[in-house]
Amino acid sequence: MPEHLELMFFKMWRRGGEAILLCVCYRPQWKSREPLLFLHANLDALMQQHSCKQVIVLGDMNQHLVTRTFNELLSDYGLTNHVDFPTHTSGSSLDPVLTDLPTSVVTCRPTGSVGSSDHLALLTIIKLAVDREEGISSTNCLWRQAD
Template identity: 60%
Template structure:
């Protein structure tokens, strides 16, 4: 990854022993298409390299400035943006939560402005079911 890209990657494990690759990304307004190009060209490699079943990308992506590349990324990889509310003081949504997880397992809610930030925090909840052992009858 180029040194000027501001991204962190994490591998999350679900209760069903699936793995999710979480990418936290900051795409400054001046950075152009480099972060979108990196994601677009490396998603498959990253998922395979880290043995992940799903992908979540979150962060301040200023995607309105690279709208076409952002939409191409969503379309090509079957991703959905689950943030459908403004996250920036001006009314724009600049902080997406994009993933290939089914819509029924992910919820995004605005939490309001935090500190001196001009962005609203986004609470993202992923619902996973707990794997339970079958009940065993006991004899006393």
């Protein structure tokens, strides 16, 4: 990945060994569409390299300035933007949450301003089954209470 791109990738494991690739992206408004082009060209390879079946891409993308490239990423990868409300004080939505997970498991909502930022903070809840360890059965003998 080119060093000048502001992208971070995380692998999140699910039950059964499946994984989700999480990409956090910042595309400043004065930058080109290069971060989105990088994702478009490399997302399949990244998912395959890290054995991920699904993807979540989120961050401050200022996608209103690169609408065509943004929409191509959505359509080519079957992604849904779960943010359908303004995330900026101007009334624009600049902070998408894109995923190929079913819409029934993803919920996004604004939580308000944080500090001096002109963006609203987002709360995104993704309802995934959590692996639970099996309980261990044990016998505790209370020797002091025995005859």
